[in-house]
Amino acid sequence: MEGLHISNHPLICHKVALLRDIQTEPKKFRELIREIAILLAYEATSDLGLSPVTVTTPMGQADGATLAEKIGLVPILRAGLGMVEGIWEMMPGAEVWHLGVYRDEKTLRPVQYYNKLPVAPTVQVCLVLDPMLATGGSAVACIDILKRWGARRIKFVGIIAAPEGVKTLHEAHPDVPIHMAVLDSNLNEIGYIVPGLGDAGDRQFGTG
Template sequence: MSNVYVSPHPLIAHKLSKLRDVATEPKKFRELVREIAGLLAYEATADLVTTPVDVQTPLAITRAAQLKEKIGLVPILRAGLGMVEGFWELMPSAEVWHIGLYRDEKTLKPVEYYNKLPIEPTVSVCLILDPMLATGGSATATVEVLKRWGVSKIKFVGLIGAPEGIALMQRQHPDVPIYLAAIDDHLNEKGYIVPGLGDAGDRQFGTA
């Protein structure tokens, strides 16, 4: 798993334990998703390219750095929406482009229903946001959409991954790094991550 990065940060582990708890209500659940996303954003952007710039401080001119690459956030609807604010707090100028996919409950395959990407790419780096990397179908399909769009630098950022979804991503897109808060044991017969945290979308939006 050379391209899979699981955060060792104790704050992420602490917040993830609360996120998993079945007693955590939607408001708190949304807050935790945002907070964990922000912590993962810090790790997933550690290799972004910067360019030198001179800055006037109150005392002198100093050489500093600013981001060179333009960032795009691509939350997979709907569960990925909850992660956007955590990233925006660190990167308020990042563009957000939505990809709508749902999982067919019979085939467990992704079905695309929403895509409003412009004709030409407007960013150089895309961060795909989805709390759960379960079967991997939605994640791999989103990567394919972004590659066809013309983006060459893509990363996936999620909260929990299943070995099955990680394996599919690595087979189909070995060039895409995966950043997670945890890797769980397996998928059940319905394609849910075990032990997981249930349906991340339902728990965020109170529709369980």
């Protein structure tokens, strides 16, 4: 599917199986979300720009590189919060901007309720974070907001996607790469991914 990048890393496959398991309790679920997010972000950021630098080692001079682009992490509340910590450990200089978007259970349409973006963009690359890409409505709404804000380079990073959500996101924003761990079968009649893992927010925060 165009624009979609599915990881086949063995560690991700192993951790996703544990994440899906109905017996996995919230503490372990949060740990797995964090670990999978680290691995996915590693792959999603493989094309970041670099600037050359020379550093002094105990044995002399060495040529190296530093990141040339500033990164913003944009978790879609609330489930996306679980992906921030791990990625932040890898990129401690990343800024974190929160967007609150929930899916109306009757209409399945996104509803924005929180926006903490600054007046103008302060980063060159935005990673939109949400474990589940189901209908795609929340992802599209979030990226709409970021583009109106002035973001020029955006990537979506999630864990489990439905084909319907990928199609919706790609049609609305064909310039946004989609990085996922798994592409599942379909959505059911109430908009949940099958086989999926249930509600990622509820399972993280023990509210299911």
